[in-house]
Each structure stands twice: as C-alpha cells, then as structure tokens.
Amino acid sequence: MKKFLFEDSLNDPQREAVLFREGSLLVIAGAGSGKTRTLTHRVAALVQEGVPPRSILLLTFTRKASTEMVRRASELLDDRCEKVSGGTFHSFANSVLRKYSTYIGFPGGFAIIDESDAEDLVGLIRKELDLAGKERSFPAKKTLMSMFSRAVNKVLPVEEIVCNEYTHFSSEVQDIAAVHREYAKRKTLHGFLDYDDLLVKLRNLLTEYPEIRERISSSFQYIMVDEYQDTNKIQAEILRLLASANRNVMVVGDDAQSIYSFRGANFRNIMDFPNLFPDTKMIRLEENFRSVQPILTLTNNIIDQAAEKFTKKLFTKKLAGNPPVLVSTGDEKAQSLFVVNKINELMLNGINPRDVAVLFRAGFHSFDLELELNRKGFSFNKVGGFKFVESAHIKDLLAHLKVLFHPRDRLSWYRILALVDSIGPKKAQMIFETLDKENLGYKGILKDIFPAKLAKPLETLRGLYASFEKDKLSVFDMGEIALNYYMPILKSRFDDWPKRQKDLEQLLVIMERYEDPREFLTDMTLEPPNTSSGNSMEISSESARRLTLSTIHSAKGLEWHTVFVIWVLDGRFPSIHAIENEDALEEERRLLYVAATRARENLFFVYPRNFYDRNLRMIFSNPSRFLSDIPDDLLEKQFLGSSGFRRF
DNA sequence: GCCGGTTACCTTTTT
DNA sequence: GGTAACCGGC
Numbered sequence: 001m002k003k004f005l006f007e008d009s010l011n012d013p014q015r016e017a018v019l020f021r022e023g024s025l026l027v028i029a030g031a032g033s034g035k036t037r038t039l040t041h042r043v044a045a046l047v048q049e050g051v052p053p054r055s056i057l058l059l060t061f062t063r064k065a066s067t068e069m070v071r072r073a074s075e076l077l078d079d080r081c082e083k084v085s086g087g088t089f090h091s092f093a094n095s096v097l098r099k100y101s102t103y104i105g106f107p108g109g110f111a112i113i114d115e116s117d118a119e120d121l122v123g124l125i126r127k128e129l130d131l132a133g134k135e136r137s138f139p140a141k142k143t144l145m146s147m148f149s150r151a152v153n154k155v156l157p158v159e160e161i162v163c164n165e166y167t168h169f170s171s172e173v174q175d176i177a178a179v180h181r182e183y184a185k186r187k188t189l190h191g192f193l194d195y196d197d198l199l200v201k202l203r204n205l206l207t208e209y210p211e212i213r214e215r216i217s218s219s220f221q222y223i224m225v226d227e228y229q230d231t232n233k234i235q236a237e238i239l240r241l242l243a244s245a246n247r248n249v250m251v252v253g254d255d256a257q258s259i260y261s262f263r264g265a266n267f268r269n270i271m272d273f274p275n276l277f278p279d280t281k282m283i284r285l286e287e288n289f290r291s292v293q294p295i296l297t298l299t300n301n302i303i304d305q306a307a308e309k310f311t312k313k314l315f316t317k318k319l320a321g322n323p324p325v326l327v328s329t330g331d332e333k334a335q336s337l338f339v340v341n342k343i344n345e346l347m348l349n350g351i352n353p354r355d356v357a358v359l360f361r362a363g364f365h366s367f368d369l370e371l372e373l374n375r376k377g378f379s380f381n382k383v384g385g386f387k388f389v390e391s392a393h394i395k396d397l398l399a400h401l402k403v404l405f406h407p408r409d410r411l412s413w414y415r416i417l418a419l420v421d422s423i424g425p426k427k428a429q430m431i432f433e434t435l436d437k438e439n440l441g442y443k444g445i446l447k448d449i450f451p452a453k454l455a456k457p458l459e460t461l462r463g464l465y466a467s468f469e470k471d472k473l474s475v476f477d478m479g480e481i482a483l484n485y486y487m488p489i490l491k492s493r494f495d496d497w498p499k500r501q502k503d504l505e506q507l508l509v510i511m512e513r514y515e516d517p518r519e520f521l522t523d524m525t526l527e528p529p530n531t532s533s534g535n536s537m538e539i540s541s542e543s544a545r546r547l548t549l550s551t552i553h554s555a556k557g558l559e560w561h562t563v564f565v566i567w568v569l570d571g572r573f574p575s576i577h578a579i580e581n582e583d584a585l586e587e588e589r590r591l592l593y594v595a596a597t598r599a600r601e602n603l604f605f606v607y608p609r610n611f612y613d614r615n616l617r618m619i620f621s622n623p624s625r626f627l628s629d630i631p632d633d634l635l636e637k638q639f640l641g642s643s644g645f646r647r648f
Numbered sequence: 649g650c651c652g653g654t655t656a657c658c659t660t661t662t663t
Numbered sequence: 664g665g666t667a668a669c670c671g672g673c
Contacts, residue, residue, distance in 0.1 A: 062662090259661075260661080260662075262660085263663075361660065363660080364660090384661080385660090421650095422650065424649060424650045424651080427649080427650090526663070530662085553662065577660070649673105653670090653671090653672100655669075656668080656669095
C-alpha cells in the first residue's frame with residue numbers, strides 16, 4: 001500500500017486506525033487523544049488513495065464538527081475532501097427522506113418542526129381532549145413531549161416510559177397514550193416530522209424497502225461516525241442498515257464522555273457496537289496530547305470514582321504544569337469577580353482571550369458573569385443555552401415565510417393569524433380550515449372567501465401575501481418584506497422591541513447567505529445558530545478573538561489553554577434534579593469530566609459558598625460532591641471572601 | 649370571542 | 664426576570 005502522506009505525524013494506534021480499511025472498527029478515544037486528528041487523517045488518506053469523496057460518509061454530532069473536520073482534511077490534502085458526504089444523523093435523514101418522501105407517506109413533502117412547535121401541537125391536542133382539568137394534574141405539554149421523545153429514542157412504548165420514569169403520572173397513562181396517538185395522527189395530517197421522526201422514518205425506509213437500502217448503502221464505501229457514545233438505539237440501527245452493503249464502518253467515541261442520556265443515548269451502547277458488527281476490531285487511544293499531568297491526574301481521579309469502571313487510563317508526556325484549583329467564594333458576585341479578575345490577569349500575561357473558556361451546567365448560570373464582563377468591557381461569545389430561533393419574534397417572522405412553502409402548516413398559520421388584530425384562536429381556526437379545505441395556502445388569503453367581517457382585519461395580511469406573488473424574490477427580499485410587515489406588530493407587542501429588531505436584522509444577514517428559501521428554513525430548524533455574542537454589532541473578525549462562555553454540552557470536543565468551570569456547587573452541579581437518581585448522578589459526573597478535560601494548562605473550579613435559590617427555596621453551600629473528597633495535593637483549595645456590595 | 653392585565657411558576661443539557 | 668396559564672371587562 002502506498003504510504004499515506006502524513007503517516008509519520010501519528011502515533012501507533014492513531015496510524016493503525018487511519019490505515020484500517022475493510023471491515024468494522026471501534027476506536028475508543030480518550031479525551032484529548034487525537035480523535036478528530038485521526039478522523040481527518042483517515043478521510044484525507046482515503047481520498048488520496050482514490051476513494052470518491054462522495055462515497056465517504058462522515059456522521060457527526062453537530063454540523064460545526066462536520067465542516068471543521070472536512071476543512072482540516074482539505075488542509076491536509078486538497079479540496080477534493082470538501083465533497084465528502086457529511087452532517088448530523090438528522091440532516092442526513094432529512095436529505096434522504098426528501099428524495100423518498102412518497103415512500104414514507106408524505107407525497108406532498110414535509111416540514112420539520114422543532115421542539116417548541118412539537119410542544120405547541122401537543123398542547124393543542126391536550127386542550128382539545130380536555131385533559132387539563134383543575135382538580136387533575138395532567139402533565140404539561142413539555143412533559144408530554146419529553147415522554148414521547150424518550151419512548152422513541154429508547155425504542156420503548158410510551159406506557160412503559162410513563163410507568164418507569166414518570167411514576168407520579170402512572171395513573172394517567174391511558175390518556176397520555178391517547179395524546180401520543182393523536183399527536184402521531186396530526187403530524188401525518190399536516191405533513192410534519194419532528195426531530196425523532198427523521199430518525200424513525202429513515203430507519204423504516206431502509207428496513208421496508210430493500211432496494212432503496214441497497215442503493216443507498218452501496219453508494220457509501222466507507223462510513224465514519226464521531227461521538228458514538230452519544231448515539232442511541234435508532235441511530236445504531238440506521239448505521240447497521242447504511243453499512244449493509246460494504247460493511248466498512250468506523251466509529252469513534254469515549255464511553256466516559258457520554259452526556260446525552262436525555263436523548264436516549266446510553267454509554268453502554270458503544271460497547272454493544274461489536275454485537276452490531278461481528279469481527280469488529282478495537283483500537284484504544286490512550287495518550288492524551290492536551291492536558292498537563294496535574295490536570296490529567298485530577299480528571300483520571302474524577303472518572304475513577306464512577307460507579308461503573310471505564311476501560312482505559314490516559315497518560316501524557318506533558319509532565320510539568322499548574323495544579324487545578326478549587327476556589328470557594330463568598331457569594332455569586334464574588335464568583336463572577338474572581339473569574340473576571342483572573343481573566344484580566346491572564347490577558348496581562350499575554351494569553352489570548354480566545355484561549356480562555358468559562359463552562360457551566362446550564363445556560364442561565366452565566367447571567368451574572370455576563371453582566372460583570374460587560375461592565376469591565378470584555379466581549380465574549382456565548383454558546384449553548386439560549387436558542388435564538390426559539391424566541392417569539394424570530395418564530396413569528398419565520399412563520400410568515402414557512403406557509404409559503406408548506407400551506408398545511410397549521411401551527412404557523414395559527415401563529416400568523418393570532419398576530420392580526422381582533423383575530424383569536426377561534427377565528428384563526430376557522431380561517432385555517434377554509435384555507436386547508438381547498439389546499440389553497442397563502443393564495444387563499446388573497447381570495448374573497450371569508451365572511452365580510454374579516455375583510456378589514458385581514459387587509460394588511462393580504463397586502464403581505466400579495467407582495468410575495470412577485471417573481472424572482474431572493475431569500476433576503478422575502479425576509480425584508482416579512483420584516484416590514486412585522487415591524488408594527490413587534491413594536492406594539494414588545495417593550496424591548498429595539499433589541500428584538502436587532503435580532504431580526506441579524507436573521508436577514510443569515511438569509512443573505514442562502515439561495516433557496518426552503519434550505520434556509522430547514523437549516524433554521526435542523527442546525528440553528530446557537531451562538532450569541534455580547535455585542536452582536538461587532539464584525540466577525542473580532543468575534544474570533546473573543547473569550548468563550550459555553551454550556552458543557554456545547555463545549556464537547558473543544559479545548560482551551562485556560563478553563564473555568566463555575567457553579568461547581570452541590571445542588572447545581574450535580575443538578576438537584578439528578579441527585580435522586582443514580583444513573584443521572586453518574587451522568588453528572590461524566591459531564592464534570594468532560595468539562596475538566598477541556599483544559600490544556602490551567603483549570604479552575606469555582607463555587608459560591610453562600611447561595612440561596614429563590615425558586616427552590618433552598619440554600620446551597622457545599623462544593624460539588626465530585627470534588628469535595630479529592631486530596632489537596634491533586635486539587636488546590638482557595639478560600640475567598642464575599643464581594644460586599646461593590647458597584648461602580 | 650377577543651384582549652389586557654393579573655398571577656404562578658419555573659429554568660438542565662440539544663438535534 | 665420572562666412567559667404561560669388564568670380571569671374579568673368589553
């Protein structure tokens with residue numbers, strides 16, 4: 001075999017994985033062991049050998065990860081690598097299902113609904129079936145939706161999920177199942193697929209139509225899956241079907257970093273991979289290239305205390321380094337001040353802000369820190385937590401566009417109509433039924449088919465949809481037309497409309513990059529932007545230099561010179577919700593492990609000693625149980641006072 | 649049936 | 664501190 005160009009830059013197990021060819025391969029890759037490096041080198045090696053890029057399928061956890069890997073492979077070799085097939089399981093499912101939509105019972109195509117749309121639909125059904133009685137505590141739409149999703153992702157009946165995981169609702173199991181059935185029916189009726197349906201329908205398509213399975217699976221010579229520890233049973237099944245023709249599958253992951261059980265992932269799944277593909281070869285990457293020894297010693301210690309032992313031990317050659325520190329501060333403000341001051345100090349020592357990250361369990365945990373950073377003039381990028389596209393004003397604007405392409409989108413029509421003066425739920429329903437009966441879509445709004453009483457209220461909306469009749473509108477034009485219509489509504493409904501207007505203008509900037517409005521709408525659902533910057537007006541070259549604030553989930557796979565993990569306070573991390581349940585608690589431990597293994601040189605854990613949670617009406621004062629028993633020589637302890645009421 | 653004003657009730661994590 | 668469910672006036 002011809003030697004691969006960059007073979008010499010790999011260590012032995014990495015090289016073995018890169019050069020592996022026929023059959024199935026499981027790579028257990030510890031944190032910082034060069035997992036991404038191995039994948040990108042393998043992509044480049046395959047392309048170099050003449051494997052057509054399109055016949056390489058690279059499935060990743062986020063689109064960002066996929067584009068980044070493709071970019072790095074292209075850097076190694078050349079831009080043939082750009083043509084590699086890749087994306088998330090969901091985006092891959094979407095593109096396949098669009099092609100075969102008649103086979104899955106959606107001859108007219110489908111629209112993908114995000115979580116909050118799905119919840120709204122469930123809420124509609126919940127109301128219609130009149131289950132929300134006063135005396136009766138029936139699960140909220142959100143809870144119902146999470147029950148349904150868990151059932152799908154764990155491949156279990158809803159009834160079983162309710163009885164095992166939501167025991168306090170087990171008396172309502174019949175009605176919950178009824179809502180579930182109705183939800184499925186409505187989705188078919190309106191041409192909706194939710195996130196879970198994308199996976200389920202793809203699996204069904206590949207199972208029920210052998211000739212389609214054959215065509216698709218033979219088109220992929222090599223399949224690679226990243227972050228395999230966070231896939232669930234349906235995804236494993238899809239993978240088995242996709243690989244049925246060539247059987248060349250490589251999956252990479254780390255069971256100690258499995259943090260998505262709420263999506264049906266199970267850290268044991270990765271060890272089941274050899275059952276899915278007999279004769280699987282296993283390679284372990286155990287050399288950590290990221291962290292200095294003191295950090296690695298600590299992270300090994302954290303994961304060693306897991307209830308279930310993991311199968312590897314990481315080592316590093318970077319011996320010297322600073323010990324990790326656990327800092328306890330008087331209160332929340334002092335926590336923020338400690339972080340800000342430390343960052344300032346780092347920058348004075350020449351550290352680039354982009355090499356620094358602050359990580360936390362949940363998006364809102366950084367609110368106070370954000371205030372403090374703004375006050376001191378630090379700009380930052382925040383990743384995770386808050387979802388731009390789920391805010392009301394963004395959803396409003398998108399709804400007006402969605403119905404152009406999906407006339408049966410009941411949820412969007414209700415949303416649009418509810419914004420019109422003197423139209424409420426009843427009239428919206430009536431208008432929708434009239435449009436839907438003849439499948440008229442937005443063109444129906446232009447016609448004179450409504451009672452005279454509605455003519456006046458519908459006048460401006462009619463004007464909007466008349467403007468969409470013009471030919472040759474760019475995606476940006478459409479956004480601008482919709483925004484012009486929406487601005488008066490925005491001003492009347494939100495006191496903080498200037499801020500929201502900026503968001504909408506930001507949305508128009510995103511729209512400018514698209515040529516196909518359908519693609520834009522799909523991306524907003526499947527791969528929505530989850531980054532916000534402290535100051536969105538700044539140019540993007542500056543944003544590359546910024547400090548990062550991120551949820552731990554969104555920090556997966558990344559690394560920084562210095563990492564702060566804030567709120568390592570028992571009750572917050574592990575979260576109070578996890579303390580009762582042993583599996584959940586173990587996942588919190590892995591989550592902390594993921595956070596800590598992001599650091600190369602400096603690692604700080606911070607918590608306020610004195611914190612009263614107003615909502616929970618509880619005082620928390622102890623450090624995270626995962627850190628409290630670690631000896632001082634592995635984890636240095638610092639004790640700081642309260643902030644007082646220092647303000648400028 | 650619509651709408652504006654009130655209160656309660658949260659807030660993991662993401663495709 | 665933001666929104667979703669609830670209530671009473673029009």
